[in-house]
Amino acid sequence: MQESRGVRKSGSSRRSFLKKGMAAGAATVGAGLLAGNSSVFAEDEKSGRLTPGDAAILRFLAAAEILESDLWLQYQELAGVQDDEVALLASQLIPGYPAKATGGNPLYTNAVSQLDTDMAQYIHDNTEDELSHETFINAYLASKGASTVSLDEFRTLPSSTATGANNFGRLTNLTQLSVDTTWWTRYRSRTQNPDFGDTFAPAIPTLAVNKHTAIPRSDGDTSDSNQLQTIANTAGFHFGTIEQGGSSLYPQLAQRVTNVEVLRILLSIGGTEITHFQTWHDKAGNAPDASFFDPINKSNVVFDVQSAARFGTEDFKTNLIMPEPTIFLSKNFPAVSIIRPTETTNAAMGAVNALTADGLFIGQSPAFFAALQDLASDADAARRER
Numbered sequence: 001m002q003e004s005r006g007v008r009k010s011g012s013s014r015r016s017f018l019k020k021g022m023a024a025g026a027a028t029v030g031a032g033l034l035a036g037n038s039s040v041f042a043e044d045e046k047s048g049r050l051t052p053g054d055a056a057i058l059r060f061l062a063a064a065e066i067l068e069s070d071l072w073l074q075y076q077e078l079a080g081v082q083d084d085e086v087a088l089l090a091s092q093l094i095p096g097y098p099a100k101a102t103g104g105n106p107l108y109t110n111a112v113s114q115l116d117t118d119m120a121q122y123i124h125d126n127t128e129d130e131l132s133h134e135t136f137i138n139a140y141l142a143s144k145g146a147s148t149v150s151l152d153e154f155r156t157l158p159s160s161t162a163t164g165a166n167n168f169g170r171l172t173n174l175t176q177l178s179v180d181t182t183w184w185t186r187y188r189s190r191t192q193n194p195d196f197g198d199t200f201a202p203a204i205p206t207l208a209v210n211k212h213t214a215i216p217r218s219d220g221d222t223s224d225s226n227q228l229q230t231i232a233n234t235a236g237f238h239f240g241t242i243e244q245g246g247s248s249l250y251p252q253l254a255q256r257v258t259n260v261e262v263l264r265i266l267l268s269i270g271g272t273e274i275t276h277f278q279t280w281h282d283k284a285g286n287a288p289d290a291s292f293f294d295p296i297n298k299s300n301v302v303f304d305v306q307s308a309a310r311f312g313t314e315d316f317k318t319n320l321i322m323p324e325p326t327i328f329l330s331k332n333f334p335a336v337s338i339i340r341p342t343e344t345t346n347a348a349m350g351a352v353n354a355l356t357a358d359g360l361f362i363g364q365s366p367a368f369f370a371a372l373q374d375l376a377s378d379a380d381a382a383r384r385e386r
Contacts, residue, residue: 046145046147047146048145048146049144049146050259050262051258051385052382053256053257053258053381054257054259055144055146055147056375056378056379056382057257057262057348057382058146058262059141059146059148059149059378060375060378061249061250061379062137062138062148063372063375064246064249065134067151067171067172067355068130068133068134068242068246069093069130069131070172071171071174072123072126072127072130073090073127074159074165074170074172074215075127075239076123077101077102078102078105078108078164079104079105079108079112079119079235080104082102082103083124084100084101085128086101086124086127086128087101089128089132093134094152094155097168098166098168102164102165102166103164104120104164105162105164105216105222107216107228108162108222108228111225111228111229111231112232112235114286115232115236115286115287116282122283126239126279129272129276133272149375151171151368151371154365155170156169156170156365157169157172157173158170158363160175160218161217161219162215162218163219163222173359173360173361173364174213174214174238175211175217176212176213177211177213177234177238177358177359177360178207178208178210178212178357178358179204179207179212179237179358180208180354180358181202181203181204181207181237181240181241182202182203183200183244183281184200184202184203184240184284185201185202185203185315185316187321187323187340188316189315189324190314190326191327193338193340194340194341195341195342195343203237203284203305203316204302204305206299206301206302207234209299210298210300211297211362212294212301213231213296214238215235226290226291230292233287233288233290233303234301236284236286236287237284239284240281241358243276243277244281245355246276247270247274248347249273249348249351250267250269251266252341252343252344253266253379253382254266254270255384256344256379256383281321285305285319286318288303289304289306290303291303323337323339325338326338326340328340345380346380347380348375348379348380349376356369
């Protein structure tokens with residue numbers, strides 16, 4: 001792939017967290033490979049035996065998975081199954097991360113379990129999946145002699161101080177979210193598709209107004225059961241918001257890759273993201289009615305899933321969790337059940353913009369935003385070679 005057809009060069013400082021690829025003969029898949037990777041930072045990306053476009057796409061996806069792992073670890077510490085499996089894996093990937101489970105936050109765990117009694121197991125497994133995704137993608141890049149991605153220098157955001165949370169620097173902020181719940185109606189519509197420019201009503205309108213916390217910021221947030229349930233409900237809908245993005249991102253970028261093996265990676269991991277989304281889509285519909293005015297974020301949130309009349313209509317019905325057939329490619333074709341959106345134009349930058357609008361990166365440095373935008377623009381510039 002020539003520069004004119006694929007990835008552009010850049011002198012950005014974000015190159016400091018692209019690690020030099022290892023020699024192919026030294027690479028082995030797994031956490032051990034990443035622990036042994038060069039700590040010397042590359043000035044420019046190395047694509048090794050991958051096309052520059054394929055390497056750029058994989059690097060962006062590795063960064064996306066690292067960000068997902070960071071937010072899911074925060075949920076896992078507080079409300080996931082408290083064995084050491086996830087903590088041990090995370091400790092092998094993240095310098096200084098504790099290898100032992102925290103013991104969780106029983107009050108928050110109980111509030112989250114009101115959406116489903118298996119939530120702790122699902123949170124645990126989703127977290128493990130994301131950690132495995134970032135590990136595999138970086139290991140695959142290294143095995144091809146390509147630069148890998150580390151965001152460790154940006155783990156600067158404060159952690160929750162509530163019981164069960166590790167006192168550890170974070171990449172993401174779960175305490176000032178504006179949660180977009182339009183995925184709820186988008187997947188129920190039989191006549192609209194965001195690829196055609198259509199817009200959709202949110203399931204929980206108040207979640208998109210001002211900022212909301214999805215985790216207890218301190219033990220003070222766990223003393224009022226109604227407040228704690230609104231926090232847990234916010235988490236329940238945030239789970240779906242995050243995973244529906246992954247459901248679309250992988251097929252969007254798969255349309256741009258060249259190598260069949262890279263395509264196989266995107267299709268295989270992307271399918272797992274879809275199973276995550278359907279799980280959280282299902283559980284969000286069980287959120288108990290609750291409302292609370294948060295004096296810290298100065299925001300009000302109202303969950304009325306169980307009582308509001310709109311949830312009895314087709315576009316909001318709570319037990320419709322499989323994609324309803326809708327328009328695809330052309331309005332001249334019959335309706336079909338699909339993942340949406342899958343239009344590939346600006347797919348990576350769209351993901352960055354959506355996560356930023358979510359409030360997930362509030363408090364991050366300008367260098368962090370420049371880094372993500374540069375990674376995304378490189379991925380979006382990739383073109384399939386003929």
